Amino acid sequence: MFKLPRIFVYIAMIATVIAILPPLVIARARATPSPNRPIHIFWDMDFQPKYKTQTQNPLFADGRSMRPVVEHAVAQGEAYLDSHMYEGVLNGDWATTLPASMKMDAALLARGQERFGIYCSACHGYAGFGDGAVNQRAMELVANVNGPVNGTTWVAAKSLHDETVRTQSMGQVFNTITHGIRNMAGYGAQIPAADRWAIAAYVKALQLSQDAQASN
Template identity: 35%
Template sequence: MLRAFFLIFFLIGVAVVSVLGFRGQRTTNPPIMIFPDMDYQPKVRPQAPLGFFTDGRGMRPPVRGTVPIGYELPNPQAASSPGAPLTPNPAGEQDRLAFSVGSDYQNTGKMSATWGTGIPLPVNAELMQRGEQRFNINCAICHGPTAAGNGIVKQYGMATIISLLDERIRNMSDGEIFNTITHGKNTMFGYGHNVTVNDRWAIIAYLRALQRSQNATPADVPPEARIELEKQ
């Protein structure tokens, strides 16, 4: 028993001296590294040279046409032809492509202190088609192509995704939906940094059409068309 105690005491003594005993002394020897790959990783450090690229720089310039998050997009014509010089947007074009900049209804979804409703753009076929395209790119992965809440992400386990066809969302003001797209809500991330203001409104217009189409009654079908349907 006593021998075990002495042995433990001795080992603790060795451990304490080996950890603390030699501190405070300078050495020119390299430190002992148990896992040197933690300190020396095969990676490129910022501003460091690198022989791999012909220009000898480790840091790469952004790909031509890259747009910083939240900035204005280059005009669509220039963007669609790679290598073409990026000309600034012609006047008026900027409005169509800008991200939230103002404090008005169009940029915030708010009318004074409360959510407003209504699409602040002309609702025409062009806007609806744009909305359909943007909805399918940005929202359908989660909310599903008909907004029924059954997108592919849901099938892979994001259980909180909701159907946008529910009465609560059908009754929700356009401004509040605009705000949800911009800033997100609970477990939904915001998309304001990559969906432009006008595209958000286009998405809302298209979403309203989806909601209407998925909650239609036979009375919504014009009588002539109803007869056609019955024949089939």
């Protein structure tokens, strides 16, 4: 039988070892942190002189590159000085009227109704009795015969026709929408102030609609 000369076997073995070296070197380099940037053929605008967050900057006395906001600075358009508009407070008490820049009319209530349908009805129900779809489903889970499903606990969404809510002024309802209350989350981050007022006005209208007296 033809026998391969030994020298070829040795050459093949050495070649194999040499062939594994580059991948090993690359793997090692990838796993080792280095202060130098990676080889970058096209720089474009990838590397620019700048101070990164949490680094030092010798330009300032305190050496911080992240500068604190200058005292009393206000981001443009974010002063929120109108306490009636943004807090629902007028002369130290909950406002009973809309802010001066808004007008109570059919368009405002229609807007409020639409926003209420989007943001509030899921829990409070379209008519505000606290019987929204989410509430009904949660009650179902809680009332399960074998105990609450997955340990569900639930605080029922309050009926907006409850005496304690019906007697609240528009500003207080606005405040509840903005910051939430007890187990209800706030919607100040999702709903712009003007829309929160529209919803508050609509809630007051809803309450009137369910509490009509022969005298009014």
